Amino acid sequence: MSDILESYQQTLSELTFNSRPIIETLTTIAKENPTVADGIIDLITQRIRRAIPQHKLFALYLLDSICKTVGNPYNILVGYDVYNLFIDVWKVVDEATRTRLVALFETWKISKVRGGGESLFPRDQLDKVEGFLKKVGKLTSAPTQSQSQKSQSGPVLSNSKLISDINQLIPIFEAKLKRTNDSKLNDKFRALNQLKIILTNQQMKPQELQAVQNQLNAIKEQELSPAPPSLPPIPPKPVIHQQHQQQQQQPPQPLQPIVNASQIFNDLILSGLVKKEQEPIPGSKPNYTLVFPTIKYVPKTEIPGVDVLADILNPNSNIQRSEYQKLKFGELVQISKAISGDDNSLQKFINTNKPSHSSVQLLYNSKASKCSICGKRFSTDQEGSTKKRLHLDWHFRINKKLTGTGSGATGTGGGVVSNVQSRSWYLDDYDWANFKDEQLLEFATPEVAQTATINSNIPSGVVPYVVVPSADTNMNNKCLICLEQVKASYNDEIGEWCWMGCIKSPNDSKNLRKIVHITCFNDRKRATDTEDGNTRKRGKLA
Amino acid sequence: MSIPGFGTDSNDPVTSTAIINIPHKSEWRIEIPFKTTLDFTVTSGVAEIFGTELPLNVHIHLSGVKCAIYAPIEDVSISYHLIDNIGELSSEDNEFSEYISTESCMDNYLNLHLAIEQKRQSCTDHNILNPGELIMGPRVLVLGGDACGKTSLCKILSGYAVKMDSCPVLVNLNPRDGVFALPGSISATPVSDSFDLETSGGYGFTTTSGSLAHNPKQPIVKNFGFSSIRENLDLYKYQISQLGITVLSRLEQDLSVRNGGVIIDTPSLDIKDFSVIENIVSDFQVNILVVIGNEKLSIDLGKKFKHKSNLDIVKVPGSPGVVDVNESFIRRVQEQTIKEYFNGTNKTRLSPFKTDIDLHDLVIYKPVVTRDLMSSLSFLPKYYAILEEPSSSNLDNSIIAITQLPQTNKSPRDLLNSSVLGYVHVSKFDDDKKKLKVLLPFPGVFPRNVLIATNIGYNE
Ligand SMILES: [Zn+2]
Numbered sequence A: 001m002s003d004i005l006e007s008y009q010q011t012l013s014e015l016t017f018n019s020r021p022i023i024e025t026l027t028t029i030a031k032e033n034p035t036v037a038d039g040i041i042d043l044i045t046q047r048i049r050r051a052i053p054q055h056k057l058f059a060l061y062l063l064d065s066i067c068k069t070v071g072n073p074y075n076i077l078v079g080y081d082v083y084n085l086f087i088d089v090w091k092v093v094d095e096a097t098r099t100r101l102v103a104l105f106e107t108w109k110i111s112k113v114r115g116g117g118e119s120l121f122p123r124d125q126l127d128k129v130e131g132f133l134k135k136v137g138k139l140t141s142a143p144t145q146s147q148s149q150k151s152q153s154g155p156v157l158s159n160s161k162l163i164s165d166i167n168q169l170i171p172i173f174e175a176k177l178k179r180t181n182d183s184k185l186n187d188k189f190r191a192l193n194q195l196k197i198i199l200t201n202q203q204m205k206p207q208e209l210q211a212v213q214n215q216l217n218a219i220k221e222q223e224l225s226p227a228p229p230s231l232p233p234i235p236p237k238p239v240i241h242q243q244h245q246q247q248q249q250q251p252p253q254p255l256q257p258i259v260n261a262s263q264i265f266n267d268l269i270l271s272g273l274v275k276k277e278q279e280p281i282p283g284s285k286p287n288y289t290l291v292f293p294t295i296k297y298v299p300k301t302e303i304p305g306v307d308v309l310a311d312i313l314n315p316n317s318n319i320q321r322s323e324y325q326k327l328k329f330g331e332l333v334q335i336s337k338a339i340s341g342d343d344n345s346l347q348k349f350i351n352t353n354k355p356s357h358s359s360v361q362l363l364y365n366s367k368a369s370k371c372s373i374c375g376k377r378f379s380t381d382q383e384g385s386t387k388k389r390l391h392l393d394w395h396f397r398i399n400k401k402l403t404g405t406g407s408g409a410t411g412t413g414g415g416v417v418s419n420v421q422s423r424s425w426y427l428d429d430y431d432w433a434n435f436k437d438e439q440l441l442e443f444a445t446p447e448v449a450q451t452a453t454i455n456s457n458i459p460s461g462v463v464p465y466v467v468v469p470s471a472d473t474n475m476n477n478k479c480l481i482c483l484e485q486v487k488a489s490y491n492d493e494i495g496e497w498c499w500m501g502c503i504k505s506p507n508d509s510k511n512l513r514k515i516v517h518i519t520c521f522n523d524r525k526r527a528t529d530t531e532d533g534n535t536r537k538r539g540k541l542a
Numbered sequence B: 001m002s003i004p005g006f007g008t009d010s011n012d013p014v015t016s017t018a019i020i021n022i023p024h025k026s027e028w029r030i031e032i033p034f035k036t037t038l039d040f041t042v043t044s045g046v047a048e049i050f051g052t053e054l055p056l057n058v059h060i061h062l063s064g065v066k067c068a069i070y071a072p073i074e075d076v077s078i079s080y081h082l083i084d085n086i087g088e089l090s091s092e093d094n095e096f097s098e099y100i101s102t103e104s105c106m107d108n109y110l111n112l113h114l115a116i117e118q119k120r121q122s123c124t125d126h127n128i129l130n131p132g133e134l135i136m137g138p139r140v141l142v143l144g145g146d147a148c149g150k151t152s153l154c155k156i157l158s159g160y161a162v163k164m165d166s167c168p169v170l171v172n173l174n175p176r177d178g179v180f181a182l183p184g185s186i187s188a189t190p191v192s193d194s195f196d197l198e199t200s201g202g203y204g205f206t207t208t209s210g211s212l213a214h215n216p217k218q219p220i221v222k223n224f225g226f227s228s229i230r231e232n233l234d235l236y237k238y239q240i241s242q243l244g245i246t247v248l249s250r251l252e253q254d255l256s257v258r259n260g261g262v263i264i265d266t267p268s269l270d271i272k273d274f275s276v277i278e279n280i281v282s283d284f285q286v287n288i289l290v291v292i293g294n295e296k297l298s299i300d301l302g303k304k305f306k307h308k309s310n311l312d313i314v315k316v317p318g319s320p321g322v323v324d325v326n327e328s329f330i331r332r333v334q335e336q337t338i339k340e341y342f343n344g345t346n347k348t349r350l351s352p353f354k355t356d357i358d359l360h361d362l363v364i365y366k367p368v369v370t371r372d373l374m375s376s377l378s379f380l381p382k383y384y385a386i387l388e389e390p391s392s393s394n395l396d397n398s399i400i401a402i403t404q405l406p407q408t409n410k411s412p413r414d415l416l417n418s419s420v421l422g423y424v425h426v427s428k429f430d431d432d433k434k435k436l437k438v439l440l441p442f443p444g445v446f447p448r449n450v451l452i453a454t455n456i457g458y459n460e
């Protein structure tokens, strides 16, 4: 056995209570040593099968942690064995532990492999476990994710139900925060508030609601079990197997009537509050130690996310994203995990990360449509296609202007519009701070949806211009047809500031600021002439 | 391919065109003197220059440039030829040089970008979910010695950000370079679209009165007046904090820029300049400090900033492709930047405006040189002083910054707080008539009358 595996086995044998530090350490080692993944899986499955019943759950928790945090290859290696492992444990443990097992299984049903959409373990294995649990009456016939029907028997999970759950938790957090200044607690409190905002503003899918519910239960368990304050009772679900269902919803059961002392003691061990050390020999004396409650492992539904909040929810449902943004988000989530470790993790990432193919392609082929004129890239989703169309329109307009072609067909000599231009003055601090760069780009949204049909004649042969009204202080204007910005330039010959290459809009010639490019005007006129006015629908001239 | 001067009757037209293949993840490093134009097209593959991707089968013209064309995802094929720039006084000894290098730090730079972009993403998401308590995207300060590739890295980081739909503010604190401005200034510019590689410095145009084939940028410009920050460190620091205030207020106003954060390019600074670095860090609320190729500096900075928990200090290797740029080349780039400010490029010509103005109507200041012992004399102005005796000897062939101050303003404090409206070039001062012959970028009356003379010279 390699050194890694030997020390792994050693640490594993210390997992005799629900210790988050040990589970996290062993998870990290597993993450860093994928080359011995099969060895690690062997050790863990052996431990699950051979440890005394009171210790089995913790080894299962470790397996859960590795599969959710690391995923491939661990979840694949153990996948075919999940049903057998689960049943083996089930057969020998007490009722309290079985409740934990059901809760653990609930998280497996909705967990996805890191960075992918596949379920954590093979669907057929999960279905077998589910079938078993139903048979022994531990599960109602509520459907799994693979079945699409919603249970009719229980109250439907809804946004408002979860909001009221959160509302119950918030005062408890506030009270706690008044007493201590724990940053973790603070984070959780903020996440709860954020979650409430989302729930208030957004309808969620059933499985997302389920994920939130599970997470809320976990938070309740963590925050309330050590020293239960006056927890408002959770409305019980009136389902057929009410007792079991209720247990499953709130595993720690801190407020339940005490049945007997050994039951309590068992609960304490399971919750990680009491550590029980006992030689795996029948009759040997157990050794009990008190353990601080914050360090126990709670199986989560691991769905990748950037922060606490995204860990709670399926990230793609939080915020509306285009296809490209989803891709980018998925990649950056992986990167976020890589750089958010210890102090040095950012430096390590910069030094040693081999950029994955999919990360690199965010800069290139994830935006597969490349402009043949300037090389700018666009995604092929709807947002990208729209932008590319506007972009090509813009190239076309600019090119027409720069080459002086484009309106020759009218024979009015419109092509002589020159593109004489000068550099503008820079903005002052105030204007710059309030400036929006969209004004510089080709995607500016039209403010005028429908421009009028123009039908007058324009003298040909000279560059037309519109003199800026003398009372006017705003030199910037825009063409009513193409909506491009038109800036005034100084006309030396007449000593006036002019909008060069423009004419007053024939439709509204009284308003001195309404102007159109002569080229745009001619194009519009030509289109109107040839298509007999059928172009009204077109918002923009291509 | 038809080039003026290269007729089809040329003896051997084929030799004028060469093909080069850049293997995947290699760089083609090229140095093009000002007397030569490199005319090239990418014929296959994806190629980029400092993070800006090149179009396929489109002619690109570069002159007076030292850069690297990188092949990020596949082999690249380029066909190119050289054109002599007629009329260019070729005092340069340098000839066109090129080689392929397989050494590249681009993976490290891409990693850095991905880490920064991740921070932008979580900032963006946070701001969507918490419209009541908005936060800022990453503020990245790039530090390092001379010619270690700071500017290239800043361009790469900005270029990649744009490609991923982010809009960072590129801040240039090296007054030697004019970034969307003239040398002698510091500036900040949201990078809302790709850079225009065919312009001086490879940045692109600011706004004009007409149409541009490449979207322009809109900078805020602060005057410094010298190429070297050592001439007046106090003024330099003052203007940095002025620029910082304005940039942070832009971030307040503009959500996309707020999410995009800031990328700061700097002159060569070392640990002896810690007070400058400290100023930049606090004025721009820097939270990522990137040190290029200087282990010692990053360790020293780590010690000095130990108390700052919200500041990540990382180091990246310097690109081995960075060439030592000599003084005369720098000067030549400055001249080209000034020329393009007024006249545009061969592709996009601008029409400046020549006029005469009375000295009478103007108030001209000049930045004080405090490099000398003067700085310790507290009764002398620290930053600007009135230009006492304007004459042909101190005005001819110089660049003067026009401030944004209205005509009536006479307060020196406001002068310090004003940014630059634009520049004029004084070609001649008539000592008798007290008239300046000036070149303005934009036609019309002289817009303001409070000016600041700079130490930047220019011959038309
Ligand atoms: Zn394009």
Ligand SMILES: [Zn+2]
Pocket (backbone or CB within 6 Å): A479, A480, A481, A482, A483, A484, A516, A517, A520
């Ligand atoms: Zn128009």
